[in-house]
Each structure stands twice: as structure tokens, then as C-alpha cells.
Amino acid sequence: xxxxxxxxxxxxxxxxxxxxxxxxxxxxxxxxxxxxxxxxxxxxxxxxxxxxxxxxxxxxxxxxxxxxxxxxxxxxxxxxxxxxxxxxxxxxxxxxxxxxxxxxxxxxxxxxxxxxxxxxxxxxxxxxxxxxxxxxxxxxxxxxxxxxxxxxxxxxxxxxxxxxxxxxxxxxxxxxxxxxxxxxxxxxxxxxxxxxxxxxxxxxxxxxxxxxxxxxxxxxxxxxxxxxxxxxxxxxxxxxxxxxxxxxxxxxxxxxxxxxxxxxxxxxxxxxxxxxxxxxxxxxxxxxxxxxxxxxxxxxxxxxxxx
Amino acid sequence: xxxxxxxxxxxxxxxxxxxxxxxxxxxxxxxxxxxxxxxxxxxxxxxxxxxxxxxxxxxxxxxxxxxxxxxxxxxxxxxxxxxxxxxxxxxxxxxxxxxxxxxxxxxxxxxxxxxxxxxxxxxxxxxxxxxxxxxxxxxxxxxxxxxxxxxxxxxxxxxxxxxxxxxxxxxxxxxxxxxxxxxxxxxxxxxxxxxxxxxxxxxxxxxxxxxxxxxxxxxxxxxxxxxxxxxxxxxxxxxxxxxxxxxxxxxxxxxxxxxxxxxxxxxxxxxxxxxxxxxxxxxxxxxxxxxxxxxxxxxxxxxxxxxxxxxxxxxxxxxxxxxxxxxxxxxxxxxxxxxxxxxxxxxxxxxxxxxxxxxxxxxxxxxxxxxxxxxxxxxxxxxxxxxxxxxxxxxxxxxxxxxxxxxxxxxxxxxxxxxxxxxxxxxxxxxxxxxxxxxxxxxxxxxxxxxxxxxxxxxxxxxxxxxxxxxxxxxxxxxxxxxxxxxxxxxxxxxxxxxxxxxxxxxxxxxxxxxxxxxxxxxxxxxxxxxxxxxxxxxxxxxxxxxxxxxxxxxxxxxxxxxxxxxxxxxxxxxxxxxxxxxxxxxxxxxxxxxxxxxxxxxxxxxxxxxxxxxxxxxxxxxxxxxxxxxxxxxxxxxxxxxxx
Numbered sequence: 001x002x003x004x005x006x007x008x009x010x011x012x013x014x015x016x017x018x019x020x021x022x023x024x025x026x027x028x029x030x031x032x033x034x035x036x037x038x039x040x041x042x043x044x045x046x047x048x049x050x051x052x053x054x055x056x057x058x059x060x061x062x063x064x065x066x067x068x069x070x071x072x073x074x075x076x077x078x079x080x081x082x083x084x085x086x087x088x089x090x091x092x093x094x095x096x097x098x099x100x101x102x103x104x105x106x107x108x109x110x111x112x113x114x115x116x117x118x119x120x121x122x123x124x125x126x127x128x129x130x131x132x133x134x135x136x137x138x139x140x141x142x143x144x145x146x147x148x149x150x151x152x153x154x155x156x157x158x159x160x161x162x163x164x165x166x167x168x169x170x171x172x173x174x175x176x177x178x179x180x181x182x183x184x185x186x187x188x189x190x191x192x193x194x195x196x197x198x199x200x201x202x203x204x205x206x207x208x209x210x211x212x213x214x215x216x217x218x219x220x221x222x223x224x225x226x227x228x229x230x231x232x233x234x235x236x237x238x239x240x241x242x243x244x245x246x247x248x249x250x251x252x253x254x255x256x257x258x259x260x261x262x263x264x265x266x267x268x269x270x271x272x273x274x275x276x277x278x279x280x281x282x283x284x285x286x287x288x289x290x291x292x293x294x295x296x297x298x299x300x301x302x303x304x305x306x307x
Numbered sequence: 308x309x310x311x312x313x314x315x316x317x318x319x320x321x322x323x324x325x326x327x328x329x330x331x332x333x334x335x336x337x338x339x340x341x342x343x344x345x346x347x348x349x350x351x352x353x354x355x356x357x358x359x360x361x362x363x364x365x366x367x368x369x370x371x372x373x374x375x376x377x378x379x380x381x382x383x384x385x386x387x388x389x390x391x392x393x394x395x396x397x398x399x400x401x402x403x404x405x406x407x408x409x410x411x412x413x414x415x416x417x418x419x420x421x422x423x424x425x426x427x428x429x430x431x432x433x434x435x436x437x438x439x440x441x442x443x444x445x446x447x448x449x450x451x452x453x454x455x456x457x458x459x460x461x462x463x464x465x466x467x468x469x470x471x472x473x474x475x476x477x478x479x480x481x482x483x484x485x486x487x488x489x490x491x492x493x494x495x496x497x498x499x500x501x502x503x504x505x506x507x508x509x510x511x512x513x514x515x516x517x518x519x520x521x522x523x524x525x526x527x528x529x530x531x532x533x534x535x536x537x538x539x540x541x542x543x544x545x546x547x548x549x550x551x552x553x554x555x556x557x558x559x560x561x562x563x564x565x566x567x568x569x570x571x572x573x574x575x576x577x578x579x580x581x582x583x584x585x586x587x588x589x590x591x592x593x594x595x596x597x598x599x600x601x602x603x604x605x606x607x608x609x610x611x612x613x614x615x616x617x618x619x620x621x622x623x624x625x626x627x628x629x630x631x632x633x634x635x636x637x638x639x640x641x642x643x644x645x646x647x648x649x650x651x652x653x654x655x656x657x658x659x660x661x662x663x664x665x666x667x668x669x670x671x672x673x674x675x676x677x678x679x680x681x682x683x684x685x686x687x688x689x690x691x692x693x694x695x696x697x698x699x700x701x702x703x704x705x706x707x708x709x710x711x712x713x714x715x716x717x718x719x720x721x722x723x724x725x726x727x728x729x730x731x732x733x734x735x736x737x738x739x740x741x742x743x744x745x746x747x748x749x750x751x752x753x754x755x756x757x758x759x760x761x762x763x764x765x766x767x768x769x770x771x772x773x774x775x776x777x778x779x780x781x782x783x784x785x786x787x788x789x790x791x792x793x794x795x796x797x798x799x800x801x802x803x804x805x806x807x808x809x810x811x812x813x814x815x816x817x818x819x820x821x822x823x824x825x826x827x828x829x830x831x832x833x834x835x836x837x838x839x840x841x842x843x844x845x846x847x848x849x850x851x852x853x854x855x856x857x858x859x860x861x862x863x864x865x866x867x868x869x870x871x872x873x874x875x876x877x878x879x880x881x882x883x884x885x886x887x888x889x890x891x892x893x894x895x896x897x898x899x900x901x902x903x904x905x906x907x908x909x910x911x912x913x914x915x916x917x918x919x920x921x922x923x924x925x926x927x928x929x930x931x932x933x934x935x936x937x938x939x940x941x942x943x944x945x946x947x948x949x950x951x952x
Contacts (some may be wrong), residue, residue: 022509029511036509037519052593057628062379062588068442069534069580073526073597076577079502079570080604082520086501090485099508117771151386158393162451165397169404172459176321176843184854197946215846235929238697270946293936300944 005121006133008050015043015114019107023100044106045078054120056130064130070182079111128142181277181293184209184257192222197270201302205261210275210295212258214250221280222247223288228264228301229272241266243273247280270286273297324737325368331361331729341764344540348714352722353760354578360729360790363806367797368732370738385435388427392444395420398550400455408839409828414820421554421815424448429807430545434503438542442533442549449526449553451563456827457518461842464827466565466868469518469875471500477513479504492675495667498608499567502872521573522565529553531580536785538583538744539793548788549812549882551724556717556783557819558776563826564838571612572777574605578616579781582623582649585745589641590648606663610675611774613660618754620653623747630743638740643744684767713831720817723810728752728783730789752782837902838868845872847940851898854875854935855942863924863942864891865898866908871899887913890928895945899927 003086018039019031021027053064065073085105089097120130200206214220228245229237243262276291335358341350399416403409424444427436456464478487479500488494506516532552536545552558561569581598588594596712600887605616627646630638639645667675732752759772759779785931791810794803820830829835840848857863857879865873866886873879883894892913904923912919919925925941927933935942 033515033519034512037523040506040520043524062591065584066534066537068530069584072528072531072534072577075527076574076601076604079498079520079524079573080600082505083498083501084503088705090479090483090501097479097504101509111498153392154390155393156385158390158397161314161428162393162400165404166451166455168457169400169455171645172404174409175461175846178843178846180846180850182850182854182935182942197942213846213850232751257320257402293938295933295936297932297934298930299740 002307004129007131008065008118009049010133011023011043011047011050011114011126012111014038015107018043018101022103037101039106040082041075041078043078044081044110044113045074047078047110047117048077048119049074050064050114050130051120053130054117054124055128067132070130074216082106083110096271102253116155148201173217175215175217177218179216179220179222179277179279179293180213181295182211183276183295183297184211197298197300200264200299200301201275202265202267202301203263205263207259207261209257211249211255211279212248213255214252216281217250217252219251219282222246223247223278224281225256225276225278226260226262227274227276227289228262228266228299229274230268231267231270231272239266267301267303271299271301273299316342322737324733325365327736328361328368328733329362331733332365333939335361346598348718349760352718353713355572356722356725357729360726361733363726363794363798363802364730364733368733370785376630381566383435385427385431387442388423388431389444391435391579392420392423392448395423395546396448400451403455403459409825411820411830414825414830415816418816418819420448420452421550421726421819422811422905424550425547425811425815428543429709429811438545438546441546442530445546445550446554449529449562450523453526453559454518454522456563457522460827460839462840462845462872463514464839465566466838467716468564469872471566471874472503472517473514475500475799476507476516480507480513480516487791488670491493492667492669493567494609495663495675496567496609498604498606499570502570502730517565521570523560524551525565525569525573526562528576529558531576532781532784535576535583535781536788536867537581538587538741539748539785540788541558544557544788547791548784551787552780553783555724555777556720556814556818556824557781558780558816559824561777561828563824567609568612568774568777571605571609571615574601574608575612575619575778576781577601577650578605579619582620583744583748585645586627586639586741586747589639590644595648599652599655602652603659605658606660610667610679611771612778613768615755615778617653617657618758619751620649620656624653624752625679626747627743630746634742635707639741639743642743671814671853672781683770709829710834713834717821717831718817720821721812723814723817724783724787725778727790727794727806727810728786729790730793731786731788731850734789734793735786742743748782748785752779752786754780755779784807832904836868836906840872841939842868843937843939844869844902847935847937847942848872848876851935851942852879855896858889860896862894863896863898864894865900866903867897869900871901884908884926885909886910886915886919886922886925887916888925890925890931891945895929895947896939897926897943899943900940 013236014035020037021032022039023037047126049070055064057064057066057070064070085102086097089095093148095101102235106124111114141287212222212226214222224244224246225242228241230239232238241264241265244260246258246260248256248258273296275295275297277293277295310909336351337352338354338357358424395416395522399413399420402413402416406413418576424441427441429445460556463472474492475487475493480503481483483496485497488497488500493500502520503513503517504641507513508516510516510519529552531547533545533549535547539545540548558572561572578598578601581601583593584591585598602616602620602910605615624646627638627642627649631642631646637640661676664676664679665674669675669678673681689776731751735749738745738898755775756779758770760772765774791807794806798806818824822831822835827837827839828836852873857873857877860879862880862882863873864870870879876882880893884894884897891897903926908923908926910922927941930946931943932946933941
């Protein structure tokens with residue numbers, strides 16, 4: 001490997017590897033992301049900056065930008081090239097804007113930049129080539145950090161600790177465990193819960209649908225107790241009738257729409273249909289005193305039942 | 308810090324710097340008098356900062372001290388400090404992960420990491436100072452602090468990003484076209500959304516597509532501050548400017564709320580570096596062309612950022628031209644060419660902007676250009692007036708004892724920065740070397756300051772001054788670095804040490820707990836709104852939007868900013884909440900979340916209602932249906948049908 005081009009060779013290898021990782025099915029997402037980030041943010045811009053500035057920075061006022069500025073220009077040039085490639089594909093009508101053409105085109109632009117950089121470097125003296133990997137070693141890295149011996153070990157260990165912490169953060173659950181319940185119009189969930197005050201007929205089956213969603217990250221049983229209640233003006237329950245009491249088990253991330261049929265005998269206006277939902281964890285016992293979730297719907301019950 | 312030939316000391320009969328310093332004292336006293344007419348923390352801290360900075364400069368400008376040794380840490384101890392920084396960052400990440408959100412200890416730990424970094428810069432002796440290592444620490448810290456929050460927080464942080472991500476970016480990625488843009492102003496500013504869409508295809512979702520592209524670019528672009536500041540001061544102080552910028556609350560803000568403003572800021576950083584490079588090296592072709600490219604990138608990314616770029620380029624071009632005509636000896640090399648190049652860059656950018664805005668759709672039948680001109684005209688004629696300050700906008704939740712102190716704590720960092728930047732600005736005006744470059748950075752800082760604070764004093768907020776603040780930090784940190792340089796060269800050791808210790812401990816801590824740096828989880832939650840949502844709240848939005856979609860059901864009420872998420876995800880119309888003695892009036896659906904009971908919410912009293920004892924209990928009163936519930940959120944509907952109301 002020519003000492004002039006070790007960085008460019010690395011860019012080529014990473015570009016090809018990243019392209020394959022992104023396009024081939026079955027690659028673990030961790031690897032896809034680890035390669036995808038430099039593929040979008042670093043490699044195209046690095047190739048462009050290397051093509052623009054084949055010589056390494058010097059202490060002179062004029063000349064190529066310093067290494068930190070090159071880093072910044074690499075990032076922004078990458079952003080610009082990604083946007084340019086994407087916009088070009090979106091505006092032309094021949095090729096669909098999708099993953100494969102984007103990756104191929106972006107990789108092509110990167111490799112073109114590498115080619116130009118390699119060509120321009122051929123006329124640059126070897127000791128002036130802008131290859132940051134030239135002469136790099138653990139000693140130069142330690143020198144750049146200004147650390148020696150135990151200090152370098154401490155820095156290395158601390159970087160590993162940070163990497164471990166970031167990996168631990170990646171294990172964060174996607175969601176806090178929770179359940180949700182709601183009244184629906186039935187199987188067609190686009191029909192939302194009804195407004196207003198519904199009318200039920202005493203003594204007859206009245207169909208109703210209740211949905212329960214388990215987002216507890218584990219299987220969960222639910223007990224649902226349904227009552228119709230007569231309340232006074234202050235909200236105190238004067239009379240009640242239990243209409244339903246059932247259990248259902250749901251797997252993690254399962255949502256079930258449960259259709260039930262209620263036959264109230266308690267009649268009257270502005271009665272409260274009250275649903276109490278209890279969560280029962282696997283192997284656990286439920287406290288049926290206080291419901292975990294409640295719903296209510298105001299109803300008028302008509303017909304020949306009891307008042 | 309050791310001494311160096313001070314490039315800023317020049318022989319000039321006209322001490323503009325002294326005149327301005329004295330004027331600064333007078334202005335500070337006058338501005339303090341405004342406290343009699345309006346209560347606003349900025350009306351105290353800004354005059355204090357101006358007065359302190361001007362006073363410090365006046366006290367130190369005569370001193371001829373050959374450096375002020377401020378090194379405390381020897382090379383032996385300082386070699387372990389980078390490790391301590393990385394371990395500190397690991398602690399920030401782990402505690403955030405375990406808590407599920409940032410807490411006050413996490414914010415303070417973040418501030419401690421910043422103090423460690425700044426302490427290395429200011430108090431390590433020359434032998435132990437490794438600029439490369441510290442730069443790496445700053446950049447790693449900038450990325451880790453922002454991305455750890457982004458990944459731990461469900462959904463998105465902020466308001467606008469929900470639309471940018473779920474409507475525009477996701478639309479482009481899934482439809483493979485720009486049709487989702489049609490009629491939007493972003494059809495002429497698509498850079499952010501196209502990058503996000505490419506990222507969405509690579510990483511699988513709009514959220515990851517934005518976070519793993521623009522979310523990483525924005526903090527890393529801080530590196531330009533280092534290269535820019537090195538044109539003015541030694542590397543050590545360029546690192547200080549970089550650290551001050553990376554830990555600035557307004558800059559962290561745009562690393563959390565990742566929208567086109569964020570990308571505009573990143574491109575602006577590159578542009579400032581390139582323009583300073585043009586001044587420094589005499590308009591090298593590559594620098595001029597890249598500066599033009601960077602300007603045009605901003606034009607097609609974000610309109611407000613474009614306005615800021617035009618101000619910056621206009622000032623740079625004007626200064627280059629004036630210095631070339633009046634005092635070319637004190638300018639940079641090839642000043643005529645520099646002036647011509649900057650005028651050219653400004654001109655092309657301006658023309659491109661005007662043409663672009665004239666074709667940018669905005670509203671039903673207007674273009675962005677005419678709409679904005681109309682907004683500016685109305686703002687100037689109708690909404691302005693001296694001390695017409697922005698309202699406090701508090702929710703119904705009550706404050707706690709000591710709440711009055713919070714704004715001052717949050718503004719401490721900005722106050723310190725402003726005071727030292729004043730010193731730096733006066734220093735740059737004193738020196739005669741590279742007058743073009745120095746004058747540009749001072750005037751850009753002063754102009755942006757006037758746009759942000761000066762116009763706001765008159766109630767003129769049509770230019771969205773809040774969006775300009777992060778850009779203002781760019782010249783401020785450069786000037787602050789120059790200010791520290793001056794103090795280290797000319798101040799008494801005791802005073803300098805006090806200033807630097809206060810800066811080291813006070814700045815990052817204050818910035819870390821400030822409102823805009825903690826949008827996801829405010830350090831003072833009873834004072835500020837949380838602009839992030841729990842997974843339960845997001846789950847409720849998704850489910851309610853599915854079972855009762857907004858376009859078919861009309862509107863619903865919930866608190867702000869939660870209502871914005873419903874508007875984007877479910878297409879709901881936002882309704883105002885009128886509360887009467889029996890509950891909501893004028894709306895038939897409300898969404899209640901626990902956050903409302905903890906932090907309050909806005910409402911209006913219904914007609915014939917004079918007061919309410921427990922408004923929180925009336926949003927979903929017992930007489931209403933409760934048709935959806937999860938462990939946090941409830942969705943309630945009126946028991947009356949349309950005909951009954």
C-alpha cells in the first residue's frame with residue numbers, strides 16, 4: 001500500500017463495505033448503522049476534501065485548511081453531497097428515489113472523489129501528502145493526547161468505559177410498560193367511540209366492543225368488570241348492576257378487540273356504564289380493590305326492566 | 308498562560324476602544340434604569356454584563372504585564388483529566404439511561420464535565436496542554452450530551468420537528484418524491500429534508516434518519532469555532548471558544564430540536580470560518596468558492612438562517628470595502644481582491660435569496676418574499692413600542708419559593724460570556740492589525756445582538772429573534788476568547804484567577820440547567836414547559852388518532868405543546884379550552900395527561916363563569932364519557948350529541 005494513499009484505500013474499503021451492508025438483506029442493524037453513519041457523513045466529504053486539498057496543512061497563512069477545519073469541511077461536504085444526490089434522484093424521472101440508487105450513486109461520487117484525490121497526490125511530494133494515517137501509531141496518538149504511560153492507559157480505559165455506557169444506553173426499552181383500554185365501534189377500528197349518551201334496551205342484548213392493548217413487555221392477563229350505575233347529583237352511586245365480568249390474556253404488544261353483549265335490567269336516564277380493568281401479571285395476584293384503568297360511558301336504558 | 312507578543316496592542320492616537328468602554332458604562336447605567344419601567348431579567352443582566360466588561364477593560368488596558376500565570380495543574384495531573392472527562396460522560400449516559408430521562412443530577416453532571424474541559428484549557432500549564440486531545444474531548448462531549456438525550460427520549464423533542472420528520476421527511480422517503488412539499492415553503496429549502504429522507508431509507512425511520520445524520524453533523528460542526536478563533540488568538544483560547552460554544556444553551560437547543568435551523572447553524576459555522584480565511588489569506592480561490600457554496604447551502608436549507616447569513620456577509624463585504632478604501636495598511640493581504648470576492652459572494656447570495664423567496668410558496672396565494680415583507684411592515688406599524696416586551700406566558704401551575712432566582716441562574720452563563728466578550732471586542736477595536744477581520748467579527752456580534760435584544764426591546768419580534776441567538780454565540784465566543792487573552796496579558800493575577808474560576812464553574816453549570824438546553828426535561832420543571840413526551844403520551848396520540856381520526860371527528864383540546872403532536876399525527880384542529888362550572892364548553896373532546904396536573908394548563912373562563920376552584924378536575928368531569936385510558940392519558944368526550952348542545 002502506497003504511503004500516499006492509505007487513507008484513500010481505507011475510504012474505498014469502507015465505501016464498498018458500507019454499500020454492501022446497507023443493500024444486502026439480513027445484515028444486523030448494529031453493523032448497518034455503524035457503517036451507514038460514516039458512509040453518509042464522512043466518506044463522501046472526505047473524498048471531496050482530499051480531492052480539493054491533496055497537500056497536508058502547513059503553518060503558513062496560505063495553503064490548505066488545518067486538520068480541524070478539514071474535519072468540519074468533510075462533514076458539511078458530505079451533507080451537501082448527500083443532499084445533492086438525493087435531490088437529483090428526486091427531480092429526475094428515470095430512476096426511482098429509493099435506497100439502491102441512492103447508495104450506488106453516493107458510493108460512485110465518493111469513489112470518483114477518491115480517484116481525483118489519488119491523481120492529484122501523484123504530483124505532491126510524499127512528505128506533503130495529506131494522509132492523516134501516514135506515520136500514525138499508538139505513540140503518535142498518545143503524543144497527540146499529551147499522555148504517557150499510565151495516563152495513556154487511563155485514557156484508553158475511560159474511552160472503553162464510555163463506549164460501554166453508550167452500548168448500555170442502546171439497550172433502553174423502546175417504551176415504558178403500560179396498557180391501554182378504549183371503547184370502539186367494533187372490529188372496524190376506524191369507527192371511533194361514540195359521542196353523546198347511548199341508548200341501551202333493558203332485557204335485550206346490547207353489543208359493545210372494548211379494546212385492550214398490552215404494552216407491558218410481558219404477557220398479561222386482564223380482568224374487566226362492567227357495571228351500570230345510577231348516581232345522584234353529587235356522583236354517589238345509588239344503585240348498581242353488574243353486567244359483565246371476564247378475563248382475557250394478551251401477549252406482549254398484542255391488542256385485542258373484545259366484543260361483549262350486555263343485558264341490563266336497571267333502567268333510567270343518565271346511567272353510568274362503568275368499566276374497571278385489572279392487570280394480572282403472570283404468576284401474580286391482582287388487587288381487585290382498586291382498578292388499574294377505568295372507562296365510563298353515559299347511557300339511557302329503556303324498556304321494561306327495573307327502575 | 309504564558310506571554311506572547313500581543314498583536315492587539317497598536318499605537319493609535321484615536322482610542323476608540325476607550326471611548327466605547329466609557330460609553331459602555333454610561334449605557335449600562337441607563338439600561339439599568341429601565342428596571343423602573345419593566346420587570347425582565349435581561350434588563351438587569353445585560354447592563355450588568357456591559358458595565359462589568361467595560362469596567363474590566365478600563366481597569367486593565369494600561370497594564371503592561373508580561374503574561375499572567377494561571378496554570379494550576381501540572382502536566383502529571385493534567386494527563387488524567389481527559390480520562391476523567393470520558394468517565395464523566397459515561398456517567399451522564401448511564402444515569403440518563405437508568406432514569407429514562409435527564410434529571411437535575413444529570414444536568415449538574417453535564418455542567419461538571421464542561422467545567423472539567425474548560426478547566427483543562429485555562430489551568431493546565433503549557434507542557435501539559437494537548438490541544439488535539441481537548442478538541443476531541445469537546446467534540447465527543449458535544450455529540451454524547453445531545454445524542455444520549457435524543458435516543459433516550461421517545462418520539463421527538465420540540466414542536467416543529469414533528470412536522471418536519473413525520474410529514475416531510477417521511478413523506479419524501481416513502482413516496483419517493485417531493486410532492487409532499489407542494490405548497491410548503493420548504494419546496495425551495497429542501498436540503499434538510501432530503502438528507503433526512505436519505506437517512507430514513509438507510510436507517511429505517513425518519514427519526515433515525517435525522518438523528519444519525521443532521522443530529523451528528525450539528526454538534527461536530529463546532530470544530531469550525533476552533534479554526535475560526537485561531538485567526539485571532541492562540542490555540543489554547545481557540546479551544547476555550549470551542550468549549551464555550553459547545554456548552555452554550557442555545558447551541559445545545561438546536562442539537563436537541565433538530566430542524567432546518569440546526570443545519571443552517573452548521574453551515575453558518577463553516578461560512579464564518581471560510582470568510583475569516585478569506586480575510587486572513589487574501590481571497591484564495593478555494594476559500595471564496597467554498598464560502599459561496601456554504602452560503603447557497605444555507606439559502607436552500609432555512610429562510611431565517613439565510614437572513615442571518617446575509618447580515619453577516621453584508622457586514623463582511625462592507626468592512627472589507629471600507630478598510631480597503633480608508634486604511635488598507637491595517638487590513639489583510641490582497642485587500643482589494645478580498646473586498647471584491649466578499650462583495651461578490653454577498654451579491655450572488657442576495658440575488659439567489661431574492662429569486663428563491665420570490666418563488667417560495669407561503670400561504671394560499673402569496674410567496675414567501677411578499678408575505679415576509681408584509682409581516683415586517685405590520686410588525687413595524689402595529690406591534691412595536693418601547694418596552695413592548697414579550698409576555699411571560701405562564702401556565703396555571705403555581706411557582707415555588709425561589710422561583711424568582713431561576714431566570715438569573717439560567718442567565719449567569721450568558722452574562723459571563725457577554726461581559727468577557729465586551730472586553731474582547733474592545734481589545735479588537737484597539738489593535739490595528741487585521742482591522743478588516745477584527746472589525747467584521749465585532750460588528751457582526753454587535754449587529755446580531757441588536758437584532759436579538761435591541762429590536763425585542765421595542766416589541767419587534769417578526770424576525771424570530773429566538774432563532775438568532777445561537778448564531779449570535781458564534782461571534783460572542785470568539786470575542787470572549789480575545790477577552791480572556793487580554794485579561795491574561797494585562798490583568799492582575801488575583802482578578803484574572805477569580806474571573807477564570809467563575810467562568811469555569813459558572814458558565815457550563817448555568818448553561819446546562821438553562822431552559823433552552825433542557826427542552827426534554829427542564830431542570831426547573833415548575834418554571835418551564837417540557838417539550839418531550841413519554842412513551843405513554845405518544846402511544847395515546849397514536850391510538851386516539853387511529854380510533855377517532857381528526858379529519859373525521861373535528862377537533863379536540865389538550866394542553867400545549869401536546870396539542871401540536873395531535874395536530875401532526877392525527878390531523879386534529881386545535882381548539883381552545885373554555886371551562887364552565889360543569890366542564891368544557893365549546894369542545895366535545897378533551898385529552899388529559901398527568902403532566903397537566905403537575906404543571907398546569909391554559910384555559911379561558913366560559914361566559915357567565917367568574918372563577919373556578921379546581922379547573923384541573925373540570926377538563927374531564929365526571930359527567931363526561933371517558934372512552935380511552937392508559938396509565939397516564941385519558942380521552943374524554945361530551946355526553947351531549949351535536950343536536951343537544
